[in-house]
Amino acid sequence: MNQFVGLVEDDPNIRDIVEGYLKKEGLKVTAVETAEKAWEIFESESPDLWVLDIMLPGMDGYEFCKKVRESSQVPIIIISAKDEEVDKILGLELGGDDYLTKPFSPRELVARVKRHLKRWEVMQPEQHSREDRIESGELLLHVGERRAYFQDEEVEVTTKEFEMLRILASQVNRAFSREELLVKVWGEDYFGSDRAVDDLVKRLRKKMKQLPLETVWGYGYRLRDKGQSS
Template structure:
């Protein structure tokens, strides 16, 4: 799938350079010099991701970002010469997903574009309906083919055993697994170590995903509580 990237930048040199890098990576690009033109594109054929400058003539990037967020969660990467922390916070609070300060590396921008599009694609409901390798449990999403994990829409780096633990618990939400059972399922029935390995693994997962409803069943083991329960 050739993703479409909307590039809104009034500096022709920066616009041409970024467009060239994106085209080289196989993206389709709608390069625009004003937010007004970008808004027309958004209304007619919205791109899959926006690369947005803040300081624009007429409607600025803040206002454009705010308008887009009223009806869409499409990724927005902000690029700006404004490097004050308050500007970054405002841009992110208005709905930006990422923020790059000028001057920046075009290669880094392309890498971030790829990462955000990957996350966006995985999180789409229509994708989940057709991909049998997607497991979802509340705010936790696992992609078995990529062996990747997402929590609260953010990718989380997990080890092979951490992924296996999450998969086992997510496939049967609310079921209490004993430590011995998890030890066999994750490490294999030929593992002769202590079941403390299970506790250590759970501890690491809780540290990486602080709001994950991974509960201790005292005297038994662990369960992943369903977010549908009150």
């Protein structure tokens, strides 16, 4: 069966060009101009990957991305005329896997689509084999539901925050370097600064004030087992 790509772009010229290039690669493509129509497709047809514009009429791409991430980890490639770093960070923090600034080469987009589809295909056995429930002290993660609890209360976390918690809680007391966390959480294709890791940790500490998330100075971070001595 052909892999299925959902394309959300309100500019008809860009939409037609991208759709044509993707179909030439043998991909099944459904192209729509609004996030509302895309959401109907998400609920009924479950594409293997999304190519998503940010500036859309009605619901914008950021909100659509956030909604998708509430129930799915399917790859999302954001395409946008917004090229400020803050826009890219926001898109990635809300769950985007890649960010391409307009104008872009359709061939480059196709290359990224194929790379993320291949990665997604490889990840499926891993996703199904992961332990669904991870506990570390007062932290509880339900991996399948992407829900986090601390001190018996549910905590609202972003996709990246959850993934950071999952990685650290899966290997308690192990020190992870910033570079390693950057690759594990954001992926090998992310070219931003490792300050993104520090910012993510800062937000987790703010949401879970007593979480034993320690800084390993000059290196990275670890989640400490409170039963272990420092």
